Amino acid sequence: MxxxxxxxxxxxxxxxxxxxxxxxxxxxxxxxxxxxxxxxxxxxxxxxxxxxxxxxxxxxxxxxxxxxxxxTKTYLAVTIGKMPVKGIISTIVDNKEALSKYNVIKSVASKRFSYLNLVKLKPETGRKHQLRVHLSSIGNPILGDAQYGLEDKIIKGKGLYLHAYSLDxxxxxxxxKMSLKKVPHKKFTKLFPAPLDYDFSV
The missing domain is CATH 3.30.70 (Alpha-Beta Plaits)
Known part of the structure; x- marks a missing residue:
């Protein structure tokens, strides 16, 4: 569902x-x-x-x-600020090792946020709030994250830009072999039009 x-x-x-x-x-x-x-x-x-x-x-x-x-779980998120094209984030979350991989699919300039990024995420572990904590830890919190976002960059009324995109x-x-996918909400497509044209396999 x-x-x-x-x-x-x-x-x-x-x-x-x-x-x-x-x-x-x-x-x-x-x-x-x-x-x-x-x-x-x-x-x-x-x-x-x-x-x-x-x-x-x-x-x-x-x-x-x-x-x-x-x-295999894949998520899509919109993050704030300039970030490397891809990377691995490894930290301790809830006193346990946590590992996440990410690839930036597209970045756009933003007056308010400097940059906004459409990011594909693969959590290798399943800690509580792992992706939100990890992206915040590298200075690129998820847009709309009131809990882990930057205090002066929190938007209200749009919700969290984090979407469980695929299960394999x-x-x-x-x-x-099952490969289930769900295109994200239109709030994503307003920032990054025609997401189906993007290569989510990167």
């Missing part, structure tokens, strides 16, 4: 993706059908692909794939 911004995936709140799934997704017809459940997490302000399991076996299998890092994995039951 395509997760909207401003909603928790799961937790104690009533308004969560987890609670809404049963009323909005057709139940599986398989013998081990169960309540649909998210098999991983996205931050509250993050948009994009969220993988859902509808049977006990699929939820278990997908959880294991994520746990064993067999699912081998299907646990069919063994087919």
């Amino acid at each position: 395509n997760k909207p911004a401003g909603i928790l995936v799961s937790g104690n709140s009533f308004k969560t993706i987890d609670n809404a799934l049963e009323q909005n997704i057709v139940k599986s017809t398989l013998a081990d059908a169960t309540k649909p459940r998210p098999t991983h997490r996205l931050d509250y302000p993050t948009t994009g692909l969220l993988l859902i399991g509808k049977t006990s076996a699929s939820i278990l299998a997908l959880n294991k794939l994520f746990e064993n890092k067999k699912i 994995f081998i299907h646990p039951f069919t063994n087919k």
Whole structure:
């Protein structure tokens, strides 16, 4: 599914993706059908692909794939300030090693922010707020990040420019290669028109 911004995936709140799934997704017809459940997490302000399991076996299998890092996750973000074309960020996040890779797809000059960059991100680990913390740590926070952004460069009302763009994995039951993609919200395309023309494979 395509997760909207401003909603928790799961937790104690009533308004969560987890609670809404049963009323909005057709139940599986398989013998081990169960309540649909998210098999991983996205931050509250993050948009994009969220993988859902509808049977006990699929939820278990997908959880294991994520746990064993067999699912490649790619994000798109808009960052602030001039930055190298590509790089690897390695720091400690939540007292654990965290590693992220990035490639700048396109940069544009900006009066307010000096530069804005459309960036592809690949988290090699899954720490809390990892991509947001990592980009902030190199002086290129994500546009709209009120928590980790630069105090004089925070915009309001547009949300966080971070999108879970693709998931690539081998299907646990069919063994087919799955490559799922979701083009980001139009707020991205306003800054970087026609994103489908960009080479997201860099």
